[in-house]
Amino acid sequence: MSLRNLHEAQERSRRILLLVLAAMLSVSSFLALAVGPVPIGAGDIWAALWPSEDLSRDAQIVQQIRLPRLILGLCVGAVLGVCGAALQGLFRNPLADPGIIGVSSGAALAAGLVIVTGNTFASGFMEWAGNYALPLGAFAGSMIAIVSIYALSQRAGTTSGASLILAGIAINAMAGAALGYLTFLSSDNQLRQLTFWTLGSLGRITWDSLVPVAVLMTIAVALTLRKAAALNTYLLGEREAGHLGLNVERMKKTLIVLGALGVGSAVAVSGIIGFVGLAAPHIIRLFAGADHRIVLPGSALLGALLVMCADLIARTAAAPAELPIGVLTSALGGPFFLWLLGRYRRELF
Amino acid sequence: MALELKDVSVVAGRKALIEGVSLSVHPGKLTVILGANGAGKSTALSVLAGDSVSAKGEARLDGVPLSSLSPQALAERRAVVLQHAPINFAFKVHEIVSLSRPALRSESNRTYAIEERALHELDLAELAGRSYPTLSGGERQRVQIARALAQLWHHEETGQSSYLLLDEPTAHLDLKHQFVALEAARRFAQQNGGVLCILHDLTLAREFADEIILMRNGNIAAKGGAASILTADTIAEIYDLPAHRAENLALSLSAPMLQ
Numbered sequence: 188m189s190l191r192n193l194h195e196a197q198e199r200s201r202r203i204l205l206l207v208l209a210a211m212l213s214v215s216s217f218l219a220l221a222v223g224p225v226p227i228g229a230g231d232i233w234a235a236l237w238p239s240e241d242l243s244r245d246a247q248i249v250q251q252i253r254l255p256r257l258i259l260g261l262c263v264g265a266v267l268g269v270c271g272a273a274l275q276g277l278f279r280n281p282l283a284d285p286g287i288i289g290v291s292s293g294a295a296l297a298a299g300l301v302i303v304t305g306n307t308f309a310s311g312f313m314e315w316a317g318n319y320a321l322p323l324g325a326f327a328g329s330m331i332a333i334v335s336i337y338a339l340s341q342r343a344g345t346t347s348g349a350s351l352i353l354a355g356i357a358i359n360a361m362a363g364a365a366l367g368y369l370t371f372l373s374s375d376n377q378l379r380q381l382t383f384w385t386l387g388s389l390g391r392i393t394w395d396s397l398v399p400v401a402v403l404m405t406i407a408v409a410l411t412l413r414k415a416a417a418l419n420t421y422l423l424g425e426r427e428a429g430h431l432g433l434n435v436e437r438m439k440k441t442l443i444v445l446g447a448l449g450v451g452s453a454v455a456v457s458g459i460i461g462f463v464g465l466a467a468p469h470i471i472r473l474f475a476g477a478d479h480r481i482v483l484p485g486s487a488l489l490g491a492l493l494v495m496c497a498d499l500i501a502r503t504a505a506a507p508a509e510l511p512i513g514v515l516t517s518a519l520g521g522p523f524f525l526w527l528l529g530r531y532r533r534e535l536f
Numbered sequence: 537m538a539l540e541l542k543d544v545s546v547v548a549g550r551k552a553l554i555e556g557v558s559l560s561v562h563p564g565k566l567t568v569i570l571g572a573n574g575a576g577k578s579t580a581l582s583v584l585a586g587d588s589v590s591a592k593g594e595a596r597l598d599g600v601p602l603s604s605l606s607p608q609a610l611a612e613r614r615a616v617v618l619q620h621a622p623i624n625f626a627f628k629v630h631e632i633v634s635l636s637r638p639a640l641r642s643e644s645n646r647t648y649a650i651e652e653r654a655l656h657e658l659d660l661a662e663l664a665g666r667s668y669p670t671l672s673g674g675e676r677q678r679v680q681i682a683r684a685l686a687q688l689w690h691h692e693e694t695g696q697s698s699y700l701l702l703d704e705p706t707a708h709l710d711l712k713h714q715f716v717a718l719e720a721a722r723r724f725a726q727q728n729g730g731v732l733c734i735l736h737d738l739t740l741a742r743e744f745a746d747e748i749i750l751m752r753n754g755n756i757a758a759k760g761g762a763a764s765i766l767t768a769d770t771i772a773e774i775y776d777l778p779a780h781r782a783e784n785l786a787l788s789l790s791a792p793m794l795q
Contacts, residue, residue: 190630190648190655193665197628281624420635423683424621426587431635431687432611477625 201481204474208488212261215495219257220249222499224507227253251394259392260495262404263453264463268490269411270449271464272471272482274333276418277442278340280351281469282527285450286461286517288351289358290332294447294454295384296362297328299369302384303377318399326403326451332358333443387458387513389498400456407449408487414442415479422477460497460513462520463490469527537598538562539584539614539699539730544593546579553579554754556593561730563697566722568741569734571751572775577734578619580751581701584732585616598697611638612691614699615684619707620677623668630655630664632679636687647690654686657720659713673708681705681717685724699730706740718744742766742789750774 220232227245234242235249242250267285274283274290285291301324305313313320336358340351370381383391417438420428429435453460471485494512497519501510540560546553554576561567561584569577583591586602595602597613605613615636623632633651634643641647655661658678663671668679681702688698702721706714714737722744725731735741741748742762750758750765752774758765766789772782 190634190652190664191643191645193628193630194643194648279624416639419627419631422623422625422627423632423635424618424623426582426585426618427616427621429587429607430585430611430614430616432606432608432639434607472626476631477627478631 197476197478201475201485204471204481204485205488208485208492212488212492212495215492215499216257216261219260219495219499220253223248223253223502255392255394255397256389256498257495258401259389259397259457260498261491262401262408263389263457263460264467264491264494265408265487266404266449266453266490267460267463267494268467268486268488269408269483270446270453271490272468272479272486273411273414273418273442274446274464275468276422276479277439277446278337278351279422279424281472282465282524283351284462284465284524285329285446286459286520287359287465287524288332288336288355289362290329290336290446290450291454291459291461292359292362292366293332294325294329294451295459296365296369297324297326297331297451298384298455299366299381300324300328302380303369303373318396322400322403322452322455325455326447329451329454330443330447332362333447337439337443383511384454384458385513386511387460387516388501388509388511389457389494390509392456396456400452403448403452407445407452411442411445411449412483412487414438414445415483418442418479418483419477458511458513460494461517462523463493463516465527466520466523467493469523537697539597539732540595541580541583542594542596544580544583544591544595546576546583546588546591552754554583554751557751557754557756559749559756559759561699561701561732563699563728563730564725565746566725566731566733566744567747567749568745569732569749569751570736570738570741570774571757575751575774576754577751578703579754581616581703581732581734584699585614585701586610597699608639611687612694612698613688613696614701615687616701616703617677617680617684617705618703620673626667626669628664629660629666629668629671629679632668633664633683633686636683637690641690650689650692651686654682654689657685657723658682659716674710674713677705677708678713678717681720685720688724688729697728697730699732700724702731702733704734704736706735706737714740738766738771738785738789 221227225248227249231243231245232249235246271284274285275281298321301321316323336354339354366385370378373381417433420431420433421438425435467486467490468482471482471489475481475485497512497515501512501515504510538560542558544557545555557580571577582588583595633654637647655664658681660678660682663675684700705717709717718740721731721733745762748762748765749756750770757774758770766786768783768786771777771785772779
């Protein structure tokens with residue numbers, strides 16, 4: 188079989204995969220707008236998509252509550268999927284996930300610090316940053332987490348799987364302890380906000396708080412998608428990638444900043460939603476191989492799909508109560524991670 | 537025209553890995569480095585590859601210091617195969633070889649032809665669609681050599697001399713494929729490329745080397761053609777062997793090769 192045939196067959200199956208994902212995403216987007224305590228018809232949904240003064244009650248529900256939540260779910264899912272895939276590439280380890288290696292909890296801790304102590308210790312910053320204070324704080328937290336994990340897990344130019352996971356455990360534990368202490372310090376109102384962060388939720392989003400983080404998440408996803416070819420080369424090994432002409436140091440720094448930006452903004456607005464960053468890239472690789480030119484966009488679509496489906500279940504399973512979405516993804520993702528550990532045990536440890 | 541080291545030293549901690557090493561790889565020639573473990577062979581190769589920033593002295597490509605060339609410019613002129621690096625992601629063999637392409641160059645008849653030629657050269661045509669992590673160590677090694685050859689062939693049309701650096705390319709290979717790999721390296725040299733190859737097998741060195749460099753304790757102990765270099769005395773010295781073993785080895789090397 189010629190390389191051209193191999194390549195073209197691969198391209199075809201990839202296009203089909205992306206199309207299927209996009210179709211599933213459209214259907215679930217419609218469901219996310221239609222299904223809820225009040226079932227809403229297609230006519231009202233259509234009306235709600237356009238600016239208008241006199242909307243029906245149902246259309247207003249869609250416009251003010253369900254639509255921002257849908258967009259948030261899409262952004263958070265895409266960002267977690269893409270950043271998960273990119274971090275796995277950066278660590279050259281398929282077990283990296285923002286939740287498992289501590290990037291999300293670093294961001295959550297920083298967000299917690301902003302909520303509980305921001306107004307007391309950094310009122311100037313809070314005033315200056317406005318709606319961006321939380322995402323900026325979470326960005327700083329995830330940045331510190333990624334850089335320290337990276338430094339801890341490198342051994343002679345390669346990433347050790349064991350030390351990556353162990354560094355993640357340590358960082359999760361420390362962030363958990365600090366968040367626990369913050370919980371202890373916080374007032375009732377702050378406590379409710381903190382719980383929201385540790386369990387994850389797409390609820391209570393408003394257009395005002397959505398726009399800044401949606402912009403940041405879109406930037407993170409778009410710029411990371413452009414690194415696909417470089418990530419492929421990088422997976423050959425750091426020195427090997429350098430020999431092929433890749434500026435390795437610059438690429439690593441870019442990925443660290445983009446990962447922190449993406450995960451930080453996602454956590455700032457939706458709390459910790461674990462395992463999406465692990466599951467999405469793996470499922471894509473299972474169907475389409477390891478090439479990042481398919482893994483990154485595929486993970487964006489699948490991540491968005493997973494988060495939206497999880498949110499749909501979270502909203503409807505125990506209606507009118509709402510389950511925390513992070514609890515749901517962890518309950519499903521935990522067993523998936525164990526399965527992966529079994530699969531990779533021999534190669535990675 | 538050459539890829540060369542001029543009086544290069546590399547120190548790690550307090551230990552000098554190589555000290556005052558000068559050597560050159562010429563287009564059209566296959567140069568083999570021999571030496572015991574820890575003699576500094578891989579260090580010398582990594583300086584030639586442009587890796588070692590802490591090296592003292594100068595590494596030059598056709599007279600231009602490597603440090604003044606960008607990673608991309610260097611990638612057009614020299615390719616490197618290091619000792620085995622694990623890849624935990626399920627790339628296909630043809631995808632690994634396609635990573636040899638310069639950034640931004642997409643599929644074309646020409647790139648396919650080059651990559652097919654590289655796969656064929658290393659007897660990998662049958663394995664093109666296989667998943668890289670499922671290959672044996674020797675098969676992976678051949679994929680890496682094919683990838684390096686394709687990297688240089690992608691820039692063939694520039695007509696500039698190019699250099700292939702191989703760190704123990706035959707380490708995991710079976711007997712037949714040791715010959716396949718080194719014959720590919722020799723053909724590359726015959727098409728006016730320069731090859732530097734670290735080996736441990738004296739028979740292969742004698743068969744394939746145009747020039748042999750012997751390294752010992754971070755220095756170059758001797759250089760020259762196989763006949764003048766692979767003597768009982770030098771073998772005993774380089775590998776720290778008892779005289780009778782070295783004599784037997786030298787004797788077996790000077791016997792005519794069974795074809």
